[in-house]
Every structure is written in C-alpha cells, then in structure tokens.
Amino acid sequence: MIWLEKRPQPSRFFAYVTPLLAVFATFLFGGLLFAALGKDPVQSIVTIFWEPLFGEFAFYYRPQLLIKGAPLVLIAIGLSLGFKAGVWNIGAEGQYIMGALFGAGMGLAFYPAESVLIFPAMVLAGAFGGWIWAMIPALLKVRFGTNEILVSLMLVYVAEQLLASMSLGLLKNPEGFGFPGSRNLQQYDSAHNAEIIAGSGMHWGVVAALIAVIFAYVLLTRHRLGFAVRVTGEAPRAARFAGVNPGRLVLFCLGTSGMLAGLAGLFEVAGPAGQVSIDFNVGYGFTAIIVAFLGRLHPVGIVLAGLLMALTYIGGDIAQSQLGLPAAAIQVFQGMLLFFLLALDLFTNYRLRFGRAETV
Amino acid sequence: MKLTTLLASAAVALGLAGGAYADGHEKTKVGFVFVGPIGDGGWTYEHNKGRLAVEEALGDAVETVYVENVAEGPDSERVMTQMALDGADLIFTTSFGYMDPTINIAAKFPDVKFEHATGYKRADNVSTYSARFYEGRAIQGHIAGKMTKSNIIGYIASYPIPEVIRGINAAYIHAAKVNPDVEFKIIWAYTWFDPAKEADAARALIEQGADVVLQHTDSTAPQAAAQEAGNVVTFGQASDMGQYAPFPRVSSIIDDWAPYYIARTKAVIDGTWESTDTWDGIGPGMVGIGEISDAVPADVKEEALAMKAAIADGSYHPFTGPLKKQDGSDWLADGEVADDGTLAGMNFYVEGLTGEIPQ
Numbered sequence: 001m002i003w004l005e006k007r008p009q010p011s012r013f014f015a016y017v018t019p020l021l022a023v024f025a026t027f028l029f030g031g032l033l034f035a036a037l038g039k040d041p042v043q044s045i046v047t048i049f050w051e052p053l054f055g056e057f058a059f060y061y062r063p064q065l066l067i068k069g070a071p072l073v074l075i076a077i078g079l080s081l082g083f084k085a086g087v088w089n090i091g092a093e094g095q096y097i098m099g100a101l102f103g104a105g106m107g108l109a110f111y112p113a114e115s116v117l118i119f120p121a122m123v124l125a126g127a128f129g130g131w132i133w134a135m136i137p138a139l140l141k142v143r144f145g146t147n148e149i150l151v152s153l154m155l156v157y158v159a160e161q162l163l164a165s166m167s168l169g170l171l172k173n174p175e176g177f178g179f180p181g182s183r184n185l186q187q188y189d190s191a192h193n194a195e196i197i198a199g200s201g202m203h204w205g206v207v208a209a210l211i212a213v214i215f216a217y218v219l220l221t222r223h224r225l226g227f228a229v230r231v232t233g234e235a236p237r238a239a240r241f242a243g244v245n246p247g248r249l250v251l252f253c254l255g256t257s258g259m260l261a262g263l264a265g266l267f268e269v270a271g272p273a274g275q276v277s278i279d280f281n282v283g284y285g286f287t288a289i290i291v292a293f294l295g296r297l298h299p300v301g302i303v304l305a306g307l308l309m310a311l312t313y314i315g316g317d318i319a320q321s322q323l324g325l326p327a328a329a330i331q332v333f334q335g336m337l338l339f340f341l342l343a344l345d346l347f348t349n350y351r352l353r354f355g356r357a358e359t360v
Numbered sequence: 361m362k363l364t365t366l367l368a369s370a371a372v373a374l375g376l377a378g379g380a381y382a383d384g385h386e387k388t389k390v391g392f393v394f395v396g397p398i399g400d401g402g403w404t405y406e407h408n409k410g411r412l413a414v415e416e417a418l419g420d421a422v423e424t425v426y427v428e429n430v431a432e433g434p435d436s437e438r439v440m441t442q443m444a445l446d447g448a449d450l451i452f453t454t455s456f457g458y459m460d461p462t463i464n465i466a467a468k469f470p471d472v473k474f475e476h477a478t479g480y481k482r483a484d485n486v487s488t489y490s491a492r493f494y495e496g497r498a499i500q501g502h503i504a505g506k507m508t509k510s511n512i513i514g515y516i517a518s519y520p521i522p523e524v525i526r527g528i529n530a531a532y533i534h535a536a537k538v539n540p541d542v543e544f545k546i547i548w549a550y551t552w553f554d555p556a557k558e559a560d561a562a563r564a565l566i567e568q569g570a571d572v573v574l575q576h577t578d579s580t581a582p583q584a585a586a587q588e589a590g591n592v593v594t595f596g597q598a599s600d601m602g603q604y605a606p607f608p609r610v611s612s613i614i615d616d617w618a619p620y621y622i623a624r625t626k627a628v629i630d631g632t633w634e635s636t637d638t639w640d641g642i643g644p645g646m647v648g649i650g651e652i653s654d655a656v657p658a659d660v661k662e663e664a665l666a667m668k669a670a671i672a673d674g675s676y677h678p679f680t681g682p683l684k685k686q687d688g689s690d691w692l693a694d695g696e697v698a699d700d701g702t703l704a705g706m707n708f709y710v711e712g713l714t715g716e717i718p719q
Contacts, residue, residue, distance in 0.1 A: 317442065
C-alpha cells in the first residue's frame with residue numbers, strides 16, 4: 001500500500017527540485033500528446049524550447065523573449081508580494097489596462113508637442129492608473145471587509161469596457177477614418193518607449209522589471225516590511241503580535257501590485273503594442289498569476305518562470321507554423337506545466353510511504 | 361526605426377528576403393495569420409478553407425503554413441516576422457487589427473508580399489482585400505423582414521467599425537422595405553469570436569422579443585442559442601453553418617476566399633504580383649449566399665434569389681436612394697447609388713435605426 005506522510009518540516013530539496021521535475025513531466029506527457037497528434041514529439045519539443053534560443057533566427061527571438069517576458073515578470077513580482085501575505089489580487093489585467101489608459105492618455109494629451117518630459121510623465125501616470133484601480137478593492141477590503149479576489153476580478157471587466165469606450169471615443173485617432181484605436185505612439189517620438197539599444201528587445205519595461213526584481217529581493221530579505229509580508233502569510237496571529245498593521249499591509253500589497261501592473265501596461269502600450277485598441281490586453285495579468293506561482297513567489301524564480309512562459313509562447317507559435325501543431329495543443333502543453341508543478345508540490349510537504357500504515 | 365534596418369540587413373545577409381527562390385527553396389511558401397482557431401466554424405474556418413484550396417489548386421508548387429489564435433498587436437508582429445524569416449514569399453494577415461503590424465513588418469521585409477484583409481493601409485508590398493459582405497446582408501435583411509412575426513430583429517454586432525455598420529444598414533434598409541414596422545435591437549459584443557459572449561448576446565436579444573437574430577461574430581454559439589429557444593430564425597455568418605439548417609439557420613453569408621488566394625499566390629509564382637486594393641462581392645464570387653432552406657416560404661426565397669441575381673449582375677446596388685441618415689438629413693437622392701469611399705468609411709446609421717453607434 002502506498003500512502004502519504006506529512007513531513008515534519010517542508011523539504012527544501014523538493015521545493016527546489018519540483019519545478020525541474022514539473023518541466024520534465026511536461027516534456028514527457030507533452031511529447032505523448034504531440035505523438036498522439038501525429039507529430040514527432042522530440043522535434044516538437046525541440047522546436048518549442050530550442051529554436052527560439054539557439055535556432056537559426058535566435059538573433060530575432062531572444063529579444064522577443066524580453067519583450068514577451070518583461071510584462072509577465074513586472075506584474076508577477078507585484079502579485080507575489082501580495083500572495084506571500086495572503087492578499088489575493090486577481091485583477092492585475094484590469095490594473096494593466098488602466099495603466100495603459102492613464103499613460104497613453106497623458107502622452108496623447110501633449111500630442112504633437114515634443115519634450116523629454118513627456119515620457120516620464122506617462123510613466124508616472126501609468127503607475128498611478130494601476131495603483132488607483134487596485135486601491136478600489138484595497139480600500140473596500142480594509143474599510144468594509146469585502147473579498148479582494150472578487151472585487152479585483154470584477155474590475156477587470158469594468159476596465160475592459162472602459163478600454164473599449166476609450167478606443168472608440170476620447171482616445172480615438174482623429175485621423176483614423178473612424179476606425180477604433182488611438183494614434184500610434186510608436187510614431188510619436190516623445191511618447192515612444194523605444195528600444196534602448198536597437199534590436200536588443202531592451203525597452204524601459206524590461207529595465208523596470210529588473211529594477212522591480214531587485215527591489216523585491218531586497219525588500220523580502222532585508223527589510224522590515226518584507227518581514228511583515230512574510231510573517232503575515234505564514235502566521236497571521238504572530239504577525240499581529242509583531243505589530244503588523246493588517247490594513248496597511250493590504251493597502252501596500254494591492255497598491256504595489258497595481259502600480260507594477262499599471263507600469264507594465266504603460267510600457268506595453270507605448271512600446272511593443274503602440275496604441276490603445278479594444279483588444280489591447282492579451283491576458284498578461286492572468287498569465288502573471290501562473291508565473292508568480294511557477295516562480296515560487298521568489299523574485300529570481302519569477303524571472304526564470306517569466307522567461308519560460310515567454311519561451312513557450314514564442315516557441316509555440318513557431319511550432320504551429322513549422323510543424324502544424326494546433327494552438328490548442330500548445331495551450332494544453334502550457335497548462336500541463338502548471339498542473340504538474342502544483343501536483344508535485346505535494347512532495348514538499350508530504351512524502352510517499354510504501355507498506356502498511358501504522359495506525360489504522 | 362533602427363531595428364528595421366538591422367533586421368532587414370540581417371535577413372538580406374542570410375539571403376532570406378531575396379525574392380521567391382533566393383534561399384533555394386523550390387516551393388513558393390505562403391503564410392496565413394489567423395485571429396481565431398481554424399475550427400471556429402466561421403471567419404477563420406473560411407480563410408483556412410481558402411488556404412487548403414491554394415494547396416489543392418497549386419499542388420507541389422506551393423507550401424502553406426499558418427498560425428491560429430494570434431492576438432492583434434506585438435504577438436502578430438512576431439508571428440509575421442517568424443514566417444518571413446522562415447522564407448515565406450507571401451503572407452495573408454486575416455484580421456482588421458493586424459493592419460499596423462502588417463505595415464511594420466512589410467517595411468522590414470521588402471521582398472516578401474503581404475495581403476491584409478479588411479484594412480485600408482497599403483504599401484508597395486502590401487495589398488488589401490475585403491469582401492462586400494453588405495450585399496449578402498441586403499438579402500439577409502429581406503428574408504429577415506419577411507420572416508419576423510414579432511417585428512423585432514436582433515443583431516449581434518462585433519466592433520463599431522465601418523464594415524459592421526455597413527452590414528447593419530444594409531440589413532435594416534431591406535428589412536424595413538418589406539416590413540415597415542420592423543425594429544432592430546443591436547448588441548455590441550466587442551469581439552469577433554467569443555462563444556460565451558455571443559451566446560449571452562443572443563439570449564438577451566431573444567428575451568427582448570427578437571425572433572430573428574443576425575450576427576456579425578464568428579462562432580455558431582448564437583445558432584445554438586436560437587435552436588434552444590426553438591422559434592428563432594438565424595443566418596450563418598462567414599461560413600455556411602449548415603449544421604443548423606434547415607432551422608434555425610435559414611440561409612447564410614459565405615466568405616469564399618479561395619479564388620482570390622489562388623489568384624494572388626499564382627501572381628507571386630509568376631512574378632506578376634502588384635499591390636492592389638480588392639473589394640469584391642457576390643458577382644465575382646467572393647461573397648456567397650448559403651442555400652435558403654425550406655423554412656423560408658417559396659415566394660420569399662424567390663425574391664431573395666432575384667435580388668441576389670440583380671446584385672451579381674450589377675443592376676441593383678444595396679445602397680440605392682432615396683435614403684436618409686438617422687438624423688433625418690439627406691444622404692442619397694432618388695436612384696443615386698452610394699460611392700465606395702462613403703461605404704468604406706461608413707460611420708452613421710440610416711434613418712429608422714434606433715440607438716447610437718458607440719463612440
């Protein structure tokens with residue numbers, strides 16, 4: 001008989017090894033899936049994971065990894081602070097949209113003036129947009145005890161409607177022949193979040209993501225506030241004895257994650273996306289939740305997880321085009337990754353025992 | 361942008377963007393970027409049928425590749441770039457939102473030909489193409505006006521862009537012509553493909569009394585919702601959606617991209633490809649009318665087919681005056697026909713429609 005026994009201490013070994021095991025299991029079962037679809041499993045996995053990094057056109061795909069990964073990392077870092085403290089911001093997608101709207105709105109308000117101050121002003125506006133949107137669930141939770149999961153999630157749909165309204169109304173390009181969507185910020189130098197070194201994929205959003213990672217790392221390991229975050233998540237009662245103000249912590253966690261999501265939206269709209277449009281948001285705010293957990297809520301882990309997710313997106317598109325794999329198969333493959341990670345997580349806290357259970 | 365030159369020169373250096381056969385591949389490679397899944401049963405399904413028709417018609421001379429479910433924005437730029445790098449000679453980008461990305465990437469790969477569906481921006485290596493769906497809408501409106509008993513026709517609109525507004529106007533004009541009491545209820549879904557949203561919209565319209573539901577979205581979810589309700593008439597959109605015939609689906613507007621895709625691919629093979637703007641309708645066969653089922657009375661079917669024939673041979677234009685705009689101002693005088701420029705940028709309702717176009 002096989003049974004599970006709770007470990008007296010969570011296994012550090014398994015905490016580090018499960019992500020690798022999960023990736024390996026995903027390779028195995030993903031390969032089986034691809035084989036069942038009549039594709040060469042080894043070639044499929046090589047195309048997804050090898051081609052973008054070391055293939056013939058890696059010079060193009062490597063920068064794309066940064067472009068695709070930066071918003072994921074930036075948002076996931078913010079979310080991880082809250083998740084550690086048991087504050088569940090599920091609405092990063094909405095804060096991402098609001099950041100883009102505030103930021104782009106700030107830039108477009110100055111059009112066509114050129115000034116070096118416009119872009120910094122947009123960055124501030126973007127951060128503010130995400131922050132204020134996250135403050136709604138935060139204040140409601142602190143003041144009235146509402147559930148931040150529901151409120152933040154519902155506000156995503158409000159933000160989407162606002163995005164549609166802005167694309168069709170206030171921010172619509174007056175020279176766009178009546179079609180929805182704002183002016184293209186890529187063609188407005190002062191507002192364009194251009195690559196810092198051309199062709200490197202390194203835009204200001206990537207820089208911001210790296211800074212956020214370093215800040216989060218220092219905060220969690222060296223700062224009193226980081227201690228408050230960790231202890232609240234692990235032992236809420238102990239936190240209260242340690243003098244942590246739970247309300248203020250909720251405001252901090254939601255505010256920070258909203259701000260970072262807003263920044264991600266601003267850097268995306270001013271750079272790779274270029275314009276506010278009805279379909280501007282493509283789910284970064286939700287995917288970042290996966291990234292945060294895949295990265296074990298650890299800043300360095302999140303960087304790796306963000307790049308891994310970006311890799312599966314980019315490699316997945318290549319596999320579709322080169323091998324004719326259906327998009328749904330790629331999505332199942334990505335889903336497997338999270339599934340195996342969460343399933344194998346069990347072994348951090350439990351171990352398998354063979355034989356008879358001692359107590360009946 | 362500097363990346364432009366870098367990428368272009370890198371591609372040229374690798375001999376990849378140097379014309380149809382420069383990198384030694386013998387087949388002409390044709391890429392397709394799809395906004396939805398190829399199994400959507402509507403818009404993308406028909407584009408994919410066009411792709412398969414290219415393979416069938418040109419056989420060993422071509423190789424086609426596609427990527428489905430590509431988000432508009434940076435993801436679509438990456439997919440186009442990837443296809444161009446992989447040696448595509450011709451790339452069809454099949455959604456309005458791919459417009460700026462197509463123009464951006466086309467500038468980086470001057471020797472690759474691009475074809476963008478339903479947009480208005482062109483370049484030396486970017487053509488645009490679209491179909492005169494409104495011709496089908498006119499016939500649909502005629503049947504709808506005759507079929508409705510509640511005099512309420514529901515309309516699931518996608519985005520308030522000229523193409524969609526044209527469809528609403530064309531359907532309304534012809535429904536009101538045969539049934540002056542008809543009223544249109546319009547729901548804006550802000551999506552091209554979202555079965556859940558589309559089903560919700562259809563149910564909401566049915567609850568408001570609509571017994572005919574027209575859709576400008578791509579999934580079959582509204583058909584299923586109508587079937588559930590039992591007494592609601594629908595029309596297939598983009599594809600025949602024949603699995604819901606003979607009722608609720610009584611007819612359909614079918615996009616037939618195959619002849620165009622074959623012709624354009626041939627032009628690339630022959631070296632005669634040029635940047636053009638194509639806007640074809642029922643006449644050239646880009647828009648088809650799916651079989652009108654027996655649920656439609658024989659006389660109505662006959663009238664509809666007569667209108668189809670008249671549109672096809674050019675003797676009737678769906679936008680023929682006298683027509684007024686919603687605000688009561690004059691648009692077309694008696695016998696006057698709308699010009700393509702006005703139609704292409706249409707941003708107003710015709711007289712009789714209620715509600716406002718979202719701004």
